[in-house]
Amino acid sequence: MKRLDQFLSQLKYGSRSEVEKMIKQGLVTVNGVIAKSGRHKIDPLVCEVHMNGQKVFYKEPIDIILYKPQGYISSNKDERYPSVINLIKAPYDRFDFKIAGRLDWDTEGLLILTTDGKLVQKITHPNKKIPKVYEVKLDKSYQEEIINQLLKGVEIKDGKNETYLAKALKLEYQKDLIYITIDEGKFHQVKRMFSSVGYEVIKLKRIKIGHLDLSNLSVGEYKEFNRNDIF
Numbered sequence: 252m253k254r255l256d257q258f259l260s261q262l263k264y265g266s267r268s269e270v271e272k273m274i275k276q277g278l279v280t281v282n283g284v285i286a287k288s289g290r291h292k293i294d295p296l297v298c299e300v301h302m303n304g305q306k307v308f309y310k311e312p313i314d315i316i317l318y319k320p321q322g323y324i325s326s327n328k329d330e331r332y333p334s335v336i337n338l339i340k341a342p343y344d345r346f347d348f349k350i351a352g353r354l355d356w357d358t359e360g361l362l363i364l365t366t367d368g369k370l371v372q373k374i375t376h377p378n379k380k381i382p383k384v385y386e387v388k389l390d391k392s393y394q395e396e397i398i399n400q401l402l403k404g405v406e407i408k409d410g411k412n413e414t415y416l417a418k419a420l421k422l423e424y425q426k427d428l429i430y431i432t433i434d435e436g437k438f439h440q441v442k443r444m445f446s447s448v449g450y451e452v453i454k455l456k457r458i459k460i461g462h463l464d465l466s467n468l469s470v471g472e473y474k475e476f477n478r479n480d481i482f
Contacts, residue, residue, distance in 0.1 A: 255281065255300075256289025258318040262309070262345040264302060278303045278463045293395050301316035315343070316466055325353035332356045338471055340362070351375055351458065352383075352436055360457030361384070361465055363481075364473070374460075374481060380434040381481065382420060384459035385441050387429045395424060401431065405447040409467040410438030417444050428476035429460075 253261075259279070263367045266434055271289040273279055279286040280301045293300065300307040317335060319325070324332045327350070334350065348364040351374040366373060374381060404418035417440055421432040433439060442452045458465055461481040470472065 252292045252294055254289060255279070255286055255291045255293055258293060258300070258303065258309075259289075259307070261347075262307065264307075264345075265472065273302070290362070290473060304448075305350050308345070311364060313346055313348075314341065314363070314365045314367070314370065314476055315339075315348075315473045316460075316463055316465075316468070316476050317362045317364055318468040318470050319354055319359055321359045321471045325362060326467055335364075345474075347399045354440065354457060355442075355455075358455045358457065359470065360455075361460055361463060362457075363460060363463070363476075370478070375436070377435070379482070381461050382432050382434050382459075383436065383457060384430055384432050386454075386456040386458050387431055387441065387445065387452055388427060388454035389429070389445065391451050392427075393429070393450060398422060398445075398450075399428060400448050401444055405449050407440070407443040409440075416434060419444070427442055431478050 254266045255274065256270045260267045264270055265273070267289065267367055272288050274289050277285050278429070281291070281298050295309045296311065302378055302385060319335055319360050323335045324330055327336055335350070338360065346366050348366060349368055349371045350478050351363040351365060351443050352372040354360060354362055363374060399422065400423060401419040404416045408414055408419050413443065417435065417437070419431050419433060423430040433440065441455060463476055463480045
């Protein structure tokens with residue numbers, strides 16, 4: 252159960268005092284009845300709330316996959332580049348999403364956003380070993396025998412400048428593209444793996460996490476997904 256003013260404030264209809272004013276003005280109804288006080292407690296999953304005649308959308312949790320474009324950062328706030336959160340439109344834009352598994356600003360592809368912090372921890376925990384597939388384009392023609400060294404493992408540095416062994420689970424070749432599967436997600440991992448064998452990644456796209464993929468999504472689009480498709 253939640254207080255009505257807290258519920259509407261969390262959905263970004265205004266501060267609790269601003270919401271209380273709207274309630275006093277008769278702009279809020281609960282199950283068809285005009286609300287009298289923000290202190291009134293409701294079950295958001297059961298009660299039907301209207302604000303100024305418009306139904307208040309509520310769902311918990313919300314899990315979505317987003318086809319992240321290049322030029323956006325995997326952060327909840329704009330920094331040097333715009334945040335992927337800017338891509339989320341109504342009615343989802345009233346919710347506070349957390350990002351599970353980041354992508355560099357110049358990398359595009361599949362990104363998971365959820366309102367459930369526990370799911371983020373579950374997805375990003377190293378012990379889960381969730382496979383992720385990346386589509387890679389290199390700066391020059393490649394030799395498969397050299398790239399195949401990644402299957403045995405190569406030593407690279409992480410974001411703390413500590414050396415560790417990074418290994419590809421699978422490699423597939425298709426003309427000028429390479430598809431690499433890994434079950435980690437350390438700092439610039441894919442780029443550093445290819446750099447270790449003499450190649451520069453000029454385009455990188457994550458196309459799959461677990462059983463989730465980019466099917467039926469265009470760049471910048473998103474949709475809800477079933478959690479069973481991750482694990």
